[in-house]
Amino acid sequence: MRLSQGVEWAVHCCLLMAWLPPTATVSATTLAEYHGVPRPYLAKALQALSRAGLVATTAGRSGGYRLARRPQEITLFDVVNAVEGDQPAFRCTEIRQNAPFPAPERCYRKSCGVAVAMWRAEQAWRDSLAEVTIAALVDTYRDNGPVPPAVQQRNADWLTERTGQSHG
Amino acid sequence: MRLSQGVEWAVHCCLLMAWLPPTATVSATTLAEYHGVPRPYLAKALQALSRAGLVATTAGRSGGYRLARRPQEITLFDVVNAVEGDQPAFRCTEIRQNAPFPAPERCYRKSCGVAVAMWRAEQAWRDSLAEVTIAALVDTYRDNGPVPPAVQQRNADWLTERTGQSHG
Ligand code: FES
Numbered sequence: 001m002r003l004s005q006g007v008e009w010a011v012h013c014c015l016l017m018a019w020l021p022p023t024a025t026v027s028a029t030t031l032a033e034y035h036g037v038p039r040p041y042l043a044k045a046l047q048a049l050s051r052a053g054l055v056a057t058t059a060g061r062s063g064g065y066r067l068a069r070r071p072q073e074i075t076l077f078d079v080v081n082a083v084e085g086d087q088p089a090f091r092c093t094e095i096r097q098n099a100p101f102p103a104p105e106r107c108y109r110k111s112c113g114v115a116v117a118m119w120r121a122e123q124a125w126r127d128s129l130a131e132v133t134i135a136a137l138v139d140t141y142r143d144n145g146p147v148p149p150a151v152q153q154r155n156a157d158w159l160t161e162r163t164g165q166s167h168g
Numbered sequence: 169m170r171l172s173q174g175v176e177w178a179v180h181c182c183l184l185m186a187w188l189p190p191t192a193t194v195s196a197t198t199l200a201e202y203h204g205v206p207r208p209y210l211a212k213a214l215q216a217l218s219r220a221g222l223v224a225t226t227a228g229r230s231g232g233y234r235l236a237r238r239p240q241e242i243t244l245f246d247v248v249n250a251v252e253g254d255q256p257a258f259r260c261t262e263i264r265q266n267a268p269f270p271a272p273e274r275c276y277r278k279s280c281g282v283a284v285a286m287w288r289a290e291q292a293w294r295d296s297l298a299e300v301t302i303a304a305l306v307d308t309y310r311d312n313g314p315v316p317p318a319v320q321q322r323n324a325d326w327l328t329e330r331t332g333q334s335h336g
């Protein structure tokens with residue numbers, strides 16, 4: 001079982017957008033360059049965030065992406081779900097019905113106990129992700145921030161030079 | 169994110185072995201036939217269970233598989249972990265270090281907050297799976313058992329005809 005690499009990229013893009021002023025926009029090219037990831041792949045992740053309504057896009061020369069909701073209102077679950085989709089990780093193929101002597105179909109209306117337990121575990125995973133907001137992750141970065149302030153400032157400047165303003 | 173199909177097969181094989189008398193053994197061929205799945209693929213899942221010490225194999229004409237521990241001592245986590253491996257679903261590539269102005273390496277000794285939150289969620293998933301034993305799943309089958317007793321008996325007979333006795 002493996003989550004796509006786009007999850008790490010998408011979360012870090014959200015962190016970066018949460019760090020910028022709310023109306024600032026940042027292009028896919030800048031996000032890709034900042035994170036050192038290939039733009040076409042990152043664009044796919046950004047489109048997933050956009051489809052899920054987590055980021056808004058503005059067109060034009062200074063267009064780009066910004067968070068569509070406040071960082072307090074976006075959870076890690078929202079981002080993972082946007083990138084990975086909401087299909088369960090465990091897919092029951094109703095193997096129980098393959099027994100040499102299967103029961104009538106109506107007997108299988110209730111989900112198999114194995115599948116129920118597997119899905120309950122996935123729900124625990126989702127619940128845990130839903131407890132963490134982008135805002136809380138930004139704070140973690142700030143609190144534990146091992147990056148020296150001078151380095152942080154240079155990154156901030158690099159970014160600010162490349163951001164536009166949304167008029168949407 | 170998707171779990172391999174082998175998980176469903178492996179769990180149902182364990183349920184079936186838990187259903188048999190403790191010393192009875194069942195061959196990969198019989199397990200594959202019972203569950204209507206291709207033997208070569210199922211064999212891979214059974215080998216994973218064997219490597220993890222969850223099933224024991226006996227050689228010879230009447231050889232086959234049986235549970236190596238009591239059904240109360242095997243959890244859903246044990247089975248999933250055996251089949252899927254223990255690699256985390258979320259892999260951090262240290263994308264944070266790709267910033268235009270990275271901090272000195274020592275600043276990144278502590279894991280990224282995003283990765284920590286992702287792994288915490290995976291732990292919640294594992295914890296949930298670890299709460300469910302094969303014995304409990306067998307009980308679920310018994311309690312909710314929608315399969316008419318006559319059908320169950322025919323399946324049991326089909327199976328008993330094909331099981332050997334372990335002398336290990
Ligand atoms: S039939 Fe699919 S998990 Fe049991």
Ligand code: FES
Binds near residue numbers: 012262264282
């Ligand atoms: S650097 Fe990998 S999750 Fe943050």
